[in-house]
Amino acid sequence: MTRALYDVLGIGNAIVDVIARAEDGFLQTHGMQKGAMALIDEERAQAIYAAMGPATEISGGSAANTIVGAASLGARAAFVGKVKDDELGRHFAHDIRAAGVAFDSKAALGGPSTARCYIMVTPDGERTMNTYLGAAQNLSPADISDELIGAAEVTYLEGYLWDPPQAKEAFRKAAGIAHAASRKVSLTLSDAFCVGRYRAEFLDLIRTGTIDILFANEKELLALYETADFAAAVAQLSQEARLAVVTRSEKGCVVVSKQGVDAVPAHPIDGLVDATGAGDLFAAGFLVGHSRGQDNKTAARLGALAAAEVIQHLGARPQTPLRALAKQHGLSSAG
Amino acid sequence: MTRALYDVLGIGNAIVDVIARAEDGFLQTHGMQKGAMALIDEERAQAIYAAMGPATEISGGSAANTIVGAASLGARAAFVGKVKDDELGRHFAHDIRAAGVAFDSKAALGGPSTARCYIMVTPDGERTMNTYLGAAQNLSPADISDELIGAAEVTYLEGYLWDPPQAKEAFRKAAGIAHAASRKVSLTLSDAFCVGRYRAEFLDLIRTGTIDILFANEKELLALYETADFAAAVAQLSQEARLAVVTRSEKGCVVVSKQGVDAVPAHPIDGLVDATGAGDLFAAGFLVGHSRGQDNKTAARLGALAAAEVIQHLGARPQTPLRALAKQHGLSSAG
Numbered sequence: 001m002t003r004a005l006y007d008v009l010g011i012g013n014a015i016v017d018v019i020a021r022a023e024d025g026f027l028q029t030h031g032m033q034k035g036a037m038a039l040i041d042e043e044r045a046q047a048i049y050a051a052m053g054p055a056t057e058i059s060g061g062s063a064a065n066t067i068v069g070a071a072s073l074g075a076r077a078a079f080v081g082k083v084k085d086d087e088l089g090r091h092f093a094h095d096i097r098a099a100g101v102a103f104d105s106k107a108a109l110g111g112p113s114t115a116r117c118y119i120m121v122t123p124d125g126e127r128t129m130n131t132y133l134g135a136a137q138n139l140s141p142a143d144i145s146d147e148l149i150g151a152a153e154v155t156y157l158e159g160y161l162w163d164p165p166q167a168k169e170a171f172r173k174a175a176g177i178a179h180a181a182s183r184k185v186s187l188t189l190s191d192a193f194c195v196g197r198y199r200a201e202f203l204d205l206i207r208t209g210t211i212d213i214l215f216a217n218e219k220e221l222l223a224l225y226e227t228a229d230f231a232a233a234v235a236q237l238s239q240e241a242r243l244a245v246v247t248r249s250e251k252g253c254v255v256v257s258k259q260g261v262d263a264v265p266a267h268p269i270d271g272l273v274d275a276t277g278a279g280d281l282f283a284a285g286f287l288v289g290h291s292r293g294q295d296n297k298t299a300a301r302l303g304a305l306a307a308a309e310v311i312q313h314l315g316a317r318p319q320t321p322l323r324a325l326a327k328q329h330g331l332s333s334a335g
Numbered sequence: 336m337t338r339a340l341y342d343v344l345g346i347g348n349a350i351v352d353v354i355a356r357a358e359d360g361f362l363q364t365h366g367m368q369k370g371a372m373a374l375i376d377e378e379r380a381q382a383i384y385a386a387m388g389p390a391t392e393i394s395g396g397s398a399a400n401t402i403v404g405a406a407s408l409g410a411r412a413a414f415v416g417k418v419k420d421d422e423l424g425r426h427f428a429h430d431i432r433a434a435g436v437a438f439d440s441k442a443a444l445g446g447p448s449t450a451r452c453y454i455m456v457t458p459d460g461e462r463t464m465n466t467y468l469g470a471a472q473n474l475s476p477a478d479i480s481d482e483l484i485g486a487a488e489v490t491y492l493e494g495y496l497w498d499p500p501q502a503k504e505a506f507r508k509a510a511g512i513a514h515a516a517s518r519k520v521s522l523t524l525s526d527a528f529c530v531g532r533y534r535a536e537f538l539d540l541i542r543t544g545t546i547d548i549l550f551a552n553e554k555e556l557l558a559l560y561e562t563a564d565f566a567a568a569v570a571q572l573s574q575e576a577r578l579a580v581v582t583r584s585e586k587g588c589v590v591v592s593k594q595g596v597d598a599v600p601a602h603p604i605d606g607l608v609d610a611t612g613a614g615d616l617f618a619a620g621f622l623v624g625h626s627r628g629q630d631n632k633t634a635a636r637l638g639a640l641a642a643a644e645v646i647q648h649l650g651a652r653p654q655t656p657l658r659a660l661a662k663q664h665g666l667s668s669a670g
Contacts, residue, residue: 020433021654054403054430054652057392068389087422095389098355314649317389319356 007075009152012063014081022120045132059095069284072322078102084135088114125272150181159190186213189220214244264300267308277316342410344487347398348471349416357455394430404619407657413437419470423449460607485516494525521548524555549579599635602643612651
């Protein structure tokens with residue numbers, strides 16, 4: 001096996017976030033489930049946008065945020081995702097390239113517009129998301145190249161890819177190429193409702209060894225095993241997953257491996273501004289630590305540090321160069 | 336004179352800000368004058384965008400920021416400015432309306448796209464701006480209605496309006512209507528280079544009494560009187576202006592009126608994140624205080640408070656409802 005060209009390659013929905021502050025009453029009025037991601041059609045997208053407050057637009061997308069975080073930590077990173085050749089799509093492409101990520105996916109010239117996620121940030125810092133998938137719906141196996149996947153140490157995929165019709169085929173193709181090239185495959189479960197939609201398939205991916213490194217938060221793990229008992233879910237996970245990390249917001253995370261279960265605390269913060277991207281940036285730190293040969297607990301600390309940075313400002317991508325921040329905290333992220 | 340329908344009406348360039356962090360070296364490489372606003376054409380806009388880092392898009396425009404700040408302070412506010420009916424234009428219109436501002440200017444259906452300002456925020460929190468005026472170039476007297484101007488206690492205009500070819504005529508028309516209706520006219524000098532371009536005309540506006548309330552920062556005032564001597568410039572201003580406020584960043588401001596010169600300190604901050612909008616929000620607080628019948632020093636304190644909020648986060652529009660913030664600080668902003 002040759003040395004990989006990329007430390008981590010992400011495949012996900014290419015989305016621009018449209019973020020506004022909102023009161024809890026707004027979520028109720030508009031039938032939104034707090035903390036969750038709901039898929040919406042264009043009509044509902046227009047209705048939500050018309051009703052929501054002044055908005056900030058920042059490139060987002062779960063796996064894309066992770067890959068930008070990895071690049072900010074000094075990793076060699078690439079991303080695959082589908083935008084349209086419109087204003088938002090050019091915005092997305094500019095931002096991810098400007099962050100140092102290789103991004104060569106072809107933009108769609110016709111069809112639905114670039115995906116948008118309308119994010120309401122409530123006064124407690126929690127975010128509630130409404131995604132119009134648009135052009136991201138058309139990610140397909142044709143967008144996955146053997147060469148690119150084979151060139152990445154880890155291919156990281158988001159559970160959200162189960163939503164667009166052909167993206168799961170792209171996902172399976174990528175996983176197959178990665179394993180054939182003796183590379184690793186990583187998955188985030190993305191969202192508890194997403195787990196509810198595709199539970200059997202996600203369990204199958206874990207049980208068949210398609211996933212080498214799994215990321216989930218507490219709610220997603222409980223949804224996966226249809227239980228309210230966290231300890232029981234972790235016990236089951238430890239029997240089925242090769243390596244998994246379960247994040248628990250301010251309670252930190254647990255790393256679950258064949259060697260046992262290790263708890264790692266959250267990184268302290270001054271104040272929670274916007275929780276968007278917490279899980280995405282945790283995954284970035286962990287994957288980069290892992291790719292640098294760090295032990296799991298150290299990699300988890302790097303994940304916690306990256307997550308702490310992103311929740312202290314609006315938007316799901318780092319505003320501070322994470323490599324320097326990691327160095328400051330005695331967590332070298334670069335090889 | 337009937338009671339005005341609006342406390343303050345702003346006329347300015349309708350612009351979406353595209354904000355990125357940059358090192359000082361970036362400004363040098365691209366020939367940018369730190370802290371200033373430069374006008375750029377579409378070609379340079381594309382070159383700057385291609386070179387700059389990941390960006391956040393937030394509705395901006397100097398006078399528009401002021402009007403949004405006034406609305407956030409509880410004032411009845413309206414805005415006149417020119418966008419195109421494109422994605423950015425709809426973004427601008429959504430945001431200003433969602434902030435509670437009346438905005439009924441007709442969007443252009445053809446011609447150049449909605450104005451953008453590429454803003455580089457350096458590590459010291461200073462912002463350097465590059466504006467592509469686009470659709471804002473076509474603001475004209477036809478966009479100014481007697482009814483709207485007559486319905487506003489104060490019409491607030493930005494010096495930047497001297498850049499688009501017909502906007503100064505729109506400006507003069509608005510000032511004429513306002514005075515005919517016994518309303519007040521306010522002007523911000525906008526930028527020292529802008530003063531350099533239109534110095535004689537700005538002096539004429541002040542000397543002829545076209546301007547009732549003038550806003551300037553220290554650099555703009557020095558440029559207006561072509562001097563390096565701040566005290567001399569203030570002395571001259573006190574002879575020529577009806578009422579003027581000169582802002583001096585962390586040194587606070589001076590209120591210059593026929594009654595004398597009063598210094599008011601800056602509002603304390605935890606840390607400067609992005610200076611964009613400091614002057615705009617100062618003007619918002621002062622104008623709202625003034626319209627509520629506060630004395631000049633109290634109005635200046637309200638201005639200082641609003642400015643302090645906006646420089647502690649990215650973007651030039653408030654993220655905290657300013658009316659509640661003013662109340663917290665014993666500065667009632669609402670009538």
